Amino acid sequence: xxxxxxxxxxxxxxxxxxxxxxxxxxxxxxxxxxxxxxxxxxxxxxxxxxxxxxxxxxxxxxxxxxxxxxxxxxxxxxxxxxxxxxxxxxxxxxxxxxxxxxxxxxxxxxxxxxxxxxxxxxxxxxxxxxxxxxxxxxxxxxxxxxxxxxxxxxxxxxxxxxxxxxxxxxxxxxxxxxxxxxxxxxxx
Numbered sequence: 001x002x003x004x005x006x007x008x009x010x011x012x013x014x015x016x017x018x019x020x021x022x023x024x025x026x027x028x029x030x031x032x033x034x035x036x037x038x039x040x041x042x043x044x045x046x047x048x049x050x051x052x053x054x055x056x057x058x059x060x061x062x063x064x065x066x067x068x069x070x071x072x073x074x075x076x077x078x079x080x081x082x083x084x085x086x087x088x089x090x091x092x093x094x095x096x097x098x099x100x101x102x103x104x105x106x107x108x109x110x111x112x113x114x115x116x117x118x119x120x121x122x123x124x125x126x127x128x129x130x131x132x133x134x135x136x137x138x139x140x141x142x143x144x145x146x147x148x149x150x151x152x153x154x155x156x157x158x159x160x161x162x163x164x165x166x167x168x169x170x171x172x173x174x175x176x177x178x179x180x181x182x183x184x185x186x187x188x
Contacts (some may be wrong), residue, residue: 011075019066030059033076036149037083043144044087046133054090058082080149081159131181139174146171 011032017025034055041051061082062069132140141160145151153171157164 008074008076015066015069015075019069026063029075033079034059036076037079039148040080040144041083041087043132043140044084044137045090050087050090054083054086057086061086076149077155077159080145084159127182127185128178131178131185134181135174135177139170139177142167142170143174143178 011029014025014029018029037055037058038051041054042048045051045054058079062079132143135143138160142156145156145159146153151159153164153167156162156167156171160167162170
């Protein structure tokens, strides 16, 4: 059994326990998925506060319907679909189709323990963050889901309602743009 299947199985056990009244199970499920969901929402909304609201709404939607929730497949895919849907709804409520520029200074990546040069590492994390946030939304979404969430092109395609070839193209173009931006930042 691969790592993702074990995680899905563990999530399903937590969901069943929560449905039987074990509140600690929800806390564990929330702790496991809140950061990846926030990272995904941030890349969709480009605003820390809206991302927090979107994730909160997605979890609240799950909580409201938890007794009717059928445990099948991946909770992560369910959660990401809910986050994506709520982010799109939030953009519609603001009546805008264009992405806002990302105005806040935010770190998408946390420093790892034991890094040899925290100053240089911090600058690299900042460069990667700026390059990632500068990508067009669909490309950024494909890159985030593929690299940071480990989803396959098939899983991403199902989530964003696009063909696998479209998702693969968005990913490839996004990676190419990231490479160019990071090379420029490094003076290469």
